[in-house]
Amino acid sequence: MSVYTYENWPNQFPTFDEQDETKGALKALEWAYNHYGDSLIYASSFGIEGIVLIDLISKVKKDAHIVFLDTGVHFKETYEVIEAIKERFPDLRIQMKKPNLSLKEQAEKHGDELWKTEPNLCCQIRKIIPLKESLAPYDAWISGLRREQSESRSKTEFFNKDEKFKKIKVCPLIHWSWKEIWRYVYKHNLPYNKLHDQGYPSIGCEPCTLPAYNMEDLRSGRWAGTKKVECGLHES
Template sequence: MLDVITYENWSEEKFKEVSQNNKDYFDILKWAYNTYSTEDIVYACSFGAEGVVLTDLIYKVKKEARIIFLDTGLHFKETYELIEKMKQRYPTLIIELKKPSISLDQQSREYGEELWRTNPNLCCQIRKIEPLKEALAGTRAWISGLRREQGPTRVKTEYINKDEKFKNIKICPLIHWTWEDIWNYIRLNHLPYNELHDQQYPSIGCEPCTKQVLNGDLRSGRWVNSDKIECGIHVQ
C-alpha cells in the first residue's frame, strides 16, 4: 500500500504512482479524502467561480470537509453574501473565515494608509499569505482551485504538487478545466455564485484591487496599473 504523501517523504515514484492510478479530477478528490484525515487536509477557497464548483465536488466526496476563506477584511459584500449562501447549501461543511493577526486599523498605523496601493505585496503577505500559513500548520495537504488556463504561472501545475512555500502537498483537481467547463458545471448544477461575475468580474479578490474586465483576459482586473499578477500564495 502506498504511504501517505507528505512534504517530507515526497518522491517522484510516489507522485507517479498516484498520478497513474487517478486519472481525473474526481479520482484525485477521492484519493485525497481517502488518504488524508479531516485534520490533515483543508481546502483554501476564494469562493470565485472555481471555488463554488470545487466546494460542490468536495461535498460529494466528503460531507465534513474543512474549508477556509482568507478573510482580509477587504472583500466585496457580494463575496460575503455568497459565503452565507454556501453555508446554507452545504451545512455539514466546516467553513472558516480566517482573519489576519492584525486589523486594518493596526495595519494602517504601522504601515500607512491603503497599504494595498503603496505596497501590495506586503499587504498580501500580511492579509493572505501569513493567515494561510497559520491555517496550514499541522496539516499535510491542502486543496486549491488552480487551473492551467489561468495564466503563465500556472501552466505547469499538476494534480499533486510539492509546495515549497508552505512545506505541504498542494492538490489541484481542476487543472484541466476551462472557463467554459466551470460555468457549464455551475449552470447544470444550479450553483450559487458571486453576482459580480455577471458584471464583468471574472476573477474576484479584494475590493480595492479588483476591477471590471473589458478585454477578455480573465485576470486582467486584478492589481490594475501594477506588474503584480499573483497574491503570492502560488508563487514559490
C-alpha cells in the same frame, strides 16, 4: 502506507483520466481524502472555481475543512455567496480566517491603504501569513488553480510540491476550461458571486480588483495598472 507529505515526497503520485466526466477532478479528490483524511484542507476564495470545487468536495467528504482568508476588504457579494454556500452545504466546516492585524492596526503601523503603497506587503499581512497559520496543522491543501488561467499556472499538476508553505498542494481542476466551469455551475444550479455577471472573472479584495479588461486573460482585472499578477499564495 506512509502519508505523502512535503518531506516525504513520492517518486510519483497516482494519475487520473482527464477524459472522464470531471476531467479527473473527482477521482483526484477521492484519492486525496482517502489518503489524507482530516489532514487535508481546502483554501477557497469562493470564486467560481471554488464553487465547483466545493460541490465536488461535498460528494467525497461532506464535512470537509474549508478556510477563507477574510482580509476585511472583500466585496459584500463575496460574503453573500459564502452565506449561500453555508446554507447549501451545512455540514462543511468553514473557517473565516482573519489577519493578526486589524485594518486600523495595519494603517497605524504601515500607513493608510497599504494595498496602494505596498501591495505585496499588504498581501503578506492579510493573506500569506494567515494561510500559513491555517495550513500549519495539515499535510496537504486543495486549490482551485487551472492551467488555462495564466502562464504561471500552465504547468500545475494534480499534486504539487508547494515550496512556499512546505505542503502538498492538490489542484483537481487543472484540466477544466472556463466554459466547463460555468457549464457545471449552471447544470447543478449552484450559488455564485454575482460580480461574475458584471465582468469580474477573478475576484479578490475590493480595492485591488476591477472588471477584466482582457477576457483572454481572466486575471487582467487583478492589481490592474501594476506589474503585480499574483497575491503570492501560489508563488514559490
